[in-house]
Amino acid sequence: MRRLRIVTHSAAAFATVVLLLSAGTRAQGPPRRIVSVNLCTDQLLMLLVEPSRIAAVSHLARDPSLSALAEEARKIAIVHANAEEVLRADPDLVLAGPWTTRATGDLLRRLGRRVAIVPLAQDLDGVRAAVREVARLTGAEARGEEIVAAFDRRRAEIEKKRPSSPRTAVVYHVAGLASGTGTLADAVLRAAGLRNAAEAERLDAKGALALERLLADPPDLVVLGHAEDEYRTVQADNLRHPALRRLLERVESVHIPQRLMICASPKVLDAVELLVDKRRALP
Incomplete structure (x- = not known):
């Protein structure tokens, strides 16, 4: 009996050592089961990493109105930003944004999961930094x-x-929201050679522009962040x-899909190029 106990204890100790060694090996190599719980880190992850290493992305990644890579996301499992769903994916790295629920991140860390908060850029130079950080x-x-080199080449051509x-x-959105200074949309306008008229209204990222003000002093170009039939709620009545x-019958306008300006990924250059082409066509 004593010999059996010794063998049992030895086997348990060996198994523990094996588990510790495998955990160390897993931590030292590149992550193999990555989960993203943020729309913007979703897109950077899908651009950078082969699908076999992506355990899941956020459910928003499949929304074509929000995600520039919605089609690619349909081939990948999805999660909502709660710890239970994330843990079921058994990740060795969780990518989150600054606004991801803090409680979720804290719980995942307490359970031994690696959680990385990726700063979300608000300008084109920040896109390069975000790509490199996720990489x-x-x-x-x-x-x-x-990706950074291709981004730089395309930016120079534009x-x-x-x-x-x-x-x-x-840039005019649902509920009368307009993108003020310091926003990604503002950076897109400037990259296209346009001056943000919302600056005179001293709007920030969450600023609202009264329709009366827009009518009284319209800009040269109205950029619609949403199509009028995209939202069937009163929020889009404006x-x-x-x-x-x-x-819009007397002022030039263009619809730039929200999915191209909501996240600072290389796809933002699609919005810049559309605006440059529209800017060149202005009378």
Whole structure:
């Protein structure tokens, strides 16, 4: 009996050592089961890492109105930003944004999961930094540098065809929201050679622009962040207002899908290029 106990204890000790060694090996190599719980880290992750290493992305990644990579996300499992669902995916790395529920991140850390908060950029230079940060976290540095180099080349090509004379524009959303200074949409306007008319209204990221103000002093270009039929709620009534429709009959406008400006990924250059082409066509 004593010999049996010794053998049993030895086997248990050996199993513990094996588990510790495998855990150390897993931690030292690049993560193999990555979960993202933020729309913007979803897209950076899918651009950088092969699907076989992505355990799940957030449910928003499949929403074509919000995600620039919705089609790609349909091939990957999804989770909501709660610890129970994330743990079921058994991640060795969880990517989250600054606004991810703090309690979820804290609980996952207490349970031994690695959680990385990725700062979300608000300008084009920040896109490069965000790509490199997610590349570092996921062990995809080489791929990250390829993406940054392609981003820089495309950005330079777009700048070459950008008109030099400034024109004004405003990005107008549901509920009368307009993108003020310091926002990604503001950076997109500036990259396209447009001056953000919302700056005069001293709006920030959550600022609202009264329709009356827009009608009284319209910019050269109205950039619609949403199509009027995209939301069937009262929140989008401002986009269906007869006065706005009449304004758009005499002022140039363009619809830039929200999915191109909501996250600071390389896809943001699609929005810049659309605006540059529209800017060049302004009378």
